[in-house]
Amino acid sequence: MKLAEKPDILPGTVGEGLAQRGICRREFLQFCTALTALLALPPTMTVAMAEAISKARRQSVIWLSFQECTGCTESITRSHTPTLENLIFDLISLDYHHTLQAASGEAAEHARELAMKDNFGKYLLIVDGAIPMGNPGFSTIAGISNYDMLMEAAKGAAAIVAVGTCATFGGIPKADPNPTGAVAVSDIIKDKPIINVPGCPPIPVVMTGVLAHFLTFGSIPELDSLGRPKSFYGETIHDHCYRRPFYDQGKFAQTFDDDAARQGWCLFKLGCKGPVTYNVCATTKWNDGTSFPIQSGHGCIGCSEPNFWDAGPLYEALSMxxxxxxxxxxxxxxxxxxxxxxxxxxxxxxxxxxxxxxxxVTVQELIREDK
Amino acid sequence: MNHLHLLTFARGSALNWALMLCVAGIVLRLFEIFGLGRKTDLAKPRINSPGSGWHTIFSRSLPPQGMLKREPVTYIGGYVFHLGLLTAILFFAPHIELIRSMTRLGWPSLPSPLVDASVVASIIALGVLLAHRLNNPVKRLLSGLCDYLAWTATLLPLLTGYMAYHHLFIEYTLMLALHIFSVDLLLVLLPFTKLFHTFSVFISRWYNGDIFGRKGVAS
Structure with a gap:
């Protein structure tokens, strides 16, 4: 049965939007099952999540892009096929995103101000890119400095999602010598819940999972000490890498194009940072589960870790x-x-x-004098 | 400072200083030892004993007859510990990469579970040797703070390496940083404590063998 045919579909909800796109309940439940597994929730939560998401009003989202390369947006919008993840993104109310929105100039800024006013205290603020603190003029949008725009938008946000390593940890803009004085969102905002979704770029389904969690429970998922959802960043890439058995056997590729590399031997000697990188690349993979960097023959560069760009040469082993x-x-x-x-x-x-x-000493000196 | 920061510092500036202090210390100590010199032995050698120094280097490295009756714990513990430690240092792939980066010398590594087993054996041997040292009145009397410091500095890299490999207790990146810090500490202490026997053991064995040979004493 199509969701649209169900009598309990409420107008203006995510469920209605899914139904309009011809997503059947079975497909939606499969999607929710995958999400609950990814979020490390009990299987019994699948139905609850499906119900919560389908009945949720379209969540107002304001997306601010600061010092970034638009890779995070590219990652989310240019998935291999139009997946349910895309649809979920279509179904949120993305009220401001200066790359994706049709409006520009004052109209765009007006949309942001209106969304902030109408949904004060309820909207979700997504930030990608680092914030330059060296000079307000280093990066501006509509003449507003990144810092001012973030502070203004953060006031009425229910929660902030920092997307990509630039927003979460400063990323490449913060790399030595950090010419713009770039900082992460969490360096500035201290009074709002912040979910860090690092990666250069982050995996789309991680973003979806965080949103689904927020829609289902109205709260943020359990985070680690770096503010990352534990369910996605709880274990290293190395631990789930399909090349890991070769590491244990002491079998390593010596160059990127040798036989060992083609046979799937470990890329540790070529500088793979998988052992110290916490992410789900090895299990969730990219492009509809097709592959991930290590599977494509390149070592992990540790892009979801803080200061990864300054953590030593990319092509030298971690022990060097x-x-x-x-x-x-x-x-x-x-x-x-x-x-x-x-x-x-x-x-x-x-x-x-x-x-x-x-x-x-002379012999005389050794002669004991008689008393 | 986050964990990766700490690891970067351990692999970077801390390791640089530790390596430099270690190399400078080793060269200094060797100069000191050789610079002291020995008085020329003017006596005629009892027997003609060319190569007795070299012979002793090998003969004293092999298990002596009757060792199990005399000092089984010291001998077996010593062999297990040293062989395990050398296996871990020289045949674990990441360690070979470290050596290769500094010397351009490399060789094949052993499977990780084998190295892991050798580390466990080494740690157990270190524990047994410490217990023996504390329980044996003579050894206890001969032991000073420096001995216990050397024991601790040797144990820490083994223990942290094992815990990092098995992801025990604390997060891997932090444990790896602690492992490298413990190696940094060992490198700094190595030239200036009894751990210097790593470099002086064969020198002293050669000297003993040579002098005993000249005096006609079995060595």
Missing amino acids: PISATASMLGTAAAVGTAAGAAITWHNRSTKAAAKAAHEK
Whole structure:
């Protein structure tokens, strides 16, 4: 039965929107089953989630893009096929997104102001991109600095979702030497619940999962110490990587195009950062579950971790020193040689002085005087 | 400072300083040892014993006869610990990568479960040797703070490495950072404590073998 044929479909809800797009209940339940599994919720929550989402009013969402590359938006909108994830995004009320919306200029800003006013305290604020603090003029929208726009929009937000590594941890704009003084959303906003969805870009279904959780429970999912949903960022890519057995066997690719690499051997020696990167790339994958970077033959670069760009060379193994060089060790050896020579000279001088000061004992001195 | 930051610091500046102090310390100590010199032995050698120093390097590295009767815990514990430690250092793929990055020398690694087993054996051996040291009156009397410091500095990299590999207790990135910090500490302590025997053991064995050979004493 199509959802549209069900009598309990309420107008203006997500359920109505799904029904209009011909999504049957079975498909929608399958989607919710996958989401509950991804969110590490009990299977019994599937029906509750389906009911909650289908009855939810279209959630007002304001999406602000600051210092970013639009990769996060590209990731979400350009999925391999028009999936249910896309549809869910279609069904939220995306009231402001300066890349996707048709309006521009004052009309666009008016839409944002109207959405903020009409849904004060209820709208979801999605932010991608870092905020430059060095100079307000480094990045502006309609003449408003990123900082001012964020502070204004955050006031009436029910929660903030920081999407992408730039918004969550500063990302590439914050990389050394951080010329714009870029900071993350959580560095500025302290009085609102913030969900960090890092990744460069983040996986679309993670975004959907967070939204679904918010629509179902009206609250944010359980987060880790970095503000990331535990259900998606609870384990490392390495732990779920299909190349992991080769790591355990000590079988490693030496170059990106050798036989070992083609046979799926571990990319650790080529700089894979999977062991220290918490994300679901290895299980959820990209492009409709087709593949993920490691499966495509490239090591993980750790893009969902804070300061990943400054965490050492991308193509050197995690166990290798970041900046130690042979010349550095040569200098240390030279210093050791000089210090050793100085100590040797001192020791020998002490020895020679002791020898020179040594007074020989004569036989007479050893004769005991009779009292 | 987040965990990746800490790991970056451990692999970066901290490791650089530790490596430099270690290399400088080793060269300094070797200079110090060789610079002290020995008085020329003017006595005629009892027997003609060329190569007795080299011979001793090997003979004293092999299990001696009757070791199980004399000091079974010391000998077996010592062998298990040292072999396990060397296996972990020299045959775990990430460690080989570290060595290769510094020296351009590399060799095949062992499967991780084998290295893991050798680490467990080493940790157990270290525990047994410490218990023996504390229970044996002579050893306890001979032991000082430096000995216990060396024991701790040796145990920490093994323990943190094992815990990192098995994702025990704390988050992996943080544990890996702690593992590398513990290695940094070991590198700094190595030249300036009894751990320097890593570099002086064969020198002293050669010297003992050579001098005993000249004196006609079995070594």
